[in-house]
Amino acid sequence: MRYVVTLVLPLLGRPAAPGPEAGVWASSHRVARDPGGGPPVGSLPGDVTGAGGMARALRGDIQGLRAIAVLVVVAAHAGVAWLPGGFVGVDVFFVISGYLIAGLLYREVDRDGRFSLLGFWSRRARRILPAATVVTAVTVLTALSWFSLLDARQVVADSAWAALFAANIHFARQGVDYFASDLGVSPLQHYWSLAVEEQFYVVWPLLLLACLGLARLLRRRSGQQESGPAGLPRRAVAAVLVAVTAASFAWSVLHTAAEPTAAYFSTLTRAWELGLGALVALVPATALRRLGRAGATALAATGLAMIAVACVVITGATAFPGYAAALPVVGTALVLVAGAGAAAPVTTAVLAWGPLRTIGDWSYSLYLWHWPALVLPAGLLGRPLRAWESAAAVAAAFALAAVTYTFVERPFRDGRPARALGVRRALVLYPASLALVAATGAGTWWWTGERAEAGDNPAITADGATHPDDPDGTVALVRASVDAARERRAVPSDLSPDLLDLRASVADVGECDYATGVRRLCPRGDLDADRSVVLIGDSHARAWIPAFDRIAEEGGWTAYYLVMSQCTAAHVVVAPIDAERPFTECTDFHDWVGEQVADLDPDLVVVTSSPPVNGVFDGGERYEALDRVAPLLADGYDDLFADLGRAADRVVLLRDVPKSSYDPGTCLTTGSPDLADCSFVPVERSRRLGDIAVTSARLAGTEVVDPTPWLCYQDLCPVVIGGTLTYRDTDHLTTEYAASLAGALGRALHMLDRS
Structure with missing residues (x-):
């Protein structure tokens, strides 16, 4: 310890008095003063005097290189x-x-x-x-x-x-x-x-x-002596x-x-x-x-x-x-x-x-x-x-x-x-x-909170008796919300989730976040159940987890969520959203998912996925144009459904949710919008690519469940249904709204039937 104190204290030096900073001497006539680094930190001083007034020449080549x-x-x-x-x-x-x-x-x-x-x-x-x-x-x-x-x-x-x-x-x-x-x-x-x-x-x-x-x-x-x-x-x-x-x-x-x-x-x-x-x-x-x-x-x-x-x-x-x-x-x-x-x-x-x-x-x-x-x-x-x-x-x-x-x-x-x-x-x-x-x-932060909580506007309600095909009134409330938007009614004040917490409404995957490289199973729901369901897909599948959690608990299912962000379920080679390279991690995940489904022998496999977010590879070329992506995506879904049909008793495609062309959270927190301002018509490209998955599923004899009636009516999709925000961004459901659809989804998938 004595050695440490003896050695370190002299190195720290005496506090320096204000004065010129040390120079970078390249020759007798070309000197650069202390610049503090380069942008983002380092712009060499433009003057030629230090804090103490001593002149300093500037090394011009470094100045020009910075410029x-x-x-x-x-x-x-x-x-x-x-x-x-x-x-x-x-x-x-x-x-x-x-x-x-x-x-x-x-x-x-x-x-x-x-x-x-x-x-x-x-x-x-x-x-x-x-x-x-x-x-x-x-x-x-x-x-x-x-x-x-x-x-x-x-x-x-x-x-x-x-x-x-x-x-x-x-x-x-x-x-x-x-x-x-x-x-x-x-x-x-x-x-x-x-x-x-x-x-x-x-x-x-x-x-x-x-x-x-x-x-x-x-x-x-x-034993060397220090003379200086x-x-x-x-x-x-x-x-x-x-x-x-x-x-x-x-x-x-x-x-x-x-x-x-x-x-x-x-x-x-x-x-x-x-x-x-x-x-x-x-x-x-x-x-x-x-x-x-x-x-x-x-x-x-x-x-x-x-x-x-x-x-x-x-x-x-x-x-x-x-x-x-x-x-x-x-x-x-x-x-x-x-x-x-x-x-x-x-x-x-x-x-x-x-x-x-x-x-x-x-x-x-x-x-x-x-x-x-x-x-x-x-x-x-x-x-x-x-x-x-x-x-x-x-x-x-x-x-x-x-x-x-x-x-x-x-x-x-x-x-x-x-x-x-x-x-x-x-x-x-x-x-x-x-x-x-x-x-x-x-x-x-305080001001934005005050603005977001202003007003006392009621939530939207649906009047009348429920329909036998809609016992929870889900579809009725969607239609009432569309009508409210067309009437340009005010946005409800008490929203779920809170408007300023909207982007944090992300479904929890627990310890099995497969995007981080984890490769193990994390069963959820009723762990003692004799029935099992596997959910396969990307972040859009992840968004449905709150609904499947409720369904699994109520209906007696063990649930496995084999979902990976950016990894489209179809067996195609895609590019990650931040790079123009083959997303090999996704391809490897497809292989691993296939092995897990075969080993689990589940009673039900549900597939739901967005279209590729950054194009599809065919050989060494990446394509984003719809006419090039469509056939590759169709082949990928054909291959997926063929594999799943051999490994599971029952396979269902849950059609992808409609996509907005703008962020609803941004819309709802800019100016003073009403419900009509932020409702959207689904993006056509996303709808057409969703049709490809549906066509492939039906050709393979796979069941299809379409959630669109739970989100839209007559081609208009409100971002507030009742008092719940439906989307946290352009194409991901909020955890709150997904959970509210557990009854409708569970019945559509026949997962709540005990027979």
Whole structure:
């Protein structure tokens, strides 16, 4: 313990007085000040003075590289067709951040034999938090003004994760969650990369401290005397960086192949990009002296060409990051190496061009503003932006970036606030940022709750005696609800589920969430029953589980729910919703389901499923056009019903529910809608693909149950029936309404008959 205290305390260093941040020295005349990383964190300062007034020259090639990176990101997000891979600009920033931040720490250690951890984090706080907090708060308030109450609340939740620098974890979870697929893109989604960099800023200095402590311990044990600052143990640091970078790259390749969306947001799959930048910063100046102007120019030109090729060749369909990220990442490393030598490459004259340097100054604020500037208007309009609208949004982002850089970034980095915030005071910015975002979010949450609970409108009722074929009055209530919509009656005030909890109305699958790779059975219902039912399908089948739970308990059935989100029941090769690749996990699940049904020998198998959400593969080609999908889907259902007919006593197709063309939750929480505003006519494509399943079932002699009369009447589907919300998004039933259909479904399936 004594060794730990003795070694660590000197490494933490003395609290630094306000003053200029450490520089990144490339030569006697080309220097870059502490930038705090690259967008999402790293925009190099545009001025040439530090908080203490000391002049600092700026390394123009890094400024220009930042400008290019943020420009391609903005262009790609704005829909520039010939830059589909512009999002790799974020990877460029990761490498730059690793290079600059690591270089600052290296130089401090070489100079003093240690570095101030508190000083480092306080500089990051002044650099990152003010602008990020302003953009977050403005985005939340704008969402409150422009979005539906539900969507505004979602932005509040996103802002909390963004403020905690955990947005990448949040959006990775949402990305692999099919039940979030119908939600609009968050205006704060770009904060995922800010989170990755901030996590790097926490972990990397601690790793460096460990290296310094270990090196000091080894020196003392070997009897070496410390006559002055020991300097940076380059071999130890390089060994750690190589190990971390290699492990992260390997994991990036593996994880991208298995879970591309989660991998895209993961710090573990991106750490190698920052690590490579930190490795480049370890290259000593002596190793670059012989590079020469021609060699440096060749390196820089090659690196820039690699970044350019990545922007053009990489698309949204590319498995990324994985192997593909090596193209822009290695290219950036080459540009950084080339610019660090004694002879400036010819490319520096281009990268240091005045307008590019200005955009480099604004790059952090521009990155923060560009995404909400594009997403918020699209959410307000309820459609993608047209070309001229995107151009106007980008122009607005540039204007906001200039203002934010001038009045927020620079004062907190170099102005009076920076001089007033010493090391310890600057750390207060973290809780202050959280408090401001929390206050903004809490106010928004309260206001949306007040709006949603306003009014005292009664639920819809159906008058008259029940029909023998409709003993629960289900169909009668649907018809009464359609009539109420046509009369433009007010939306009932007391809804089930609560309107603001609508999107959380997801059926529970317990420990058997097969989308996570689980492969075992979880029987439910009456576990001692002598009758069993197996439900097969995707998330639409999952939505029926509350009804089957009630039926199984009341009718005496053991129920098995073999459902997997995004995995259409038909034996076709589909693509997952977030990628244009064969969904092999679904194909494997089909095989496993077939084996389980054969082993269980159930009394009843019920199949219900949505059409493929992202096309169907035929060989190596993916098709989305109806005329190409239809025959493949028909063959897949033929194969499914043939297999089930051999394995089960009785098979029933529960036709897929009608689909809406818009989200009912958004409709019901925007403005002051009546029932007619949010009722819908079923989407034609979904209806036609549903007919394919019905035709295939009837040809195979499989029974068909159509739930449409429990949801629609005369081609109009109300989203409120009685006082219950029917859909939680465009095509998934709420758990509450599904449970209310237990009687109607149980009778239709003859599961409540004891004979």
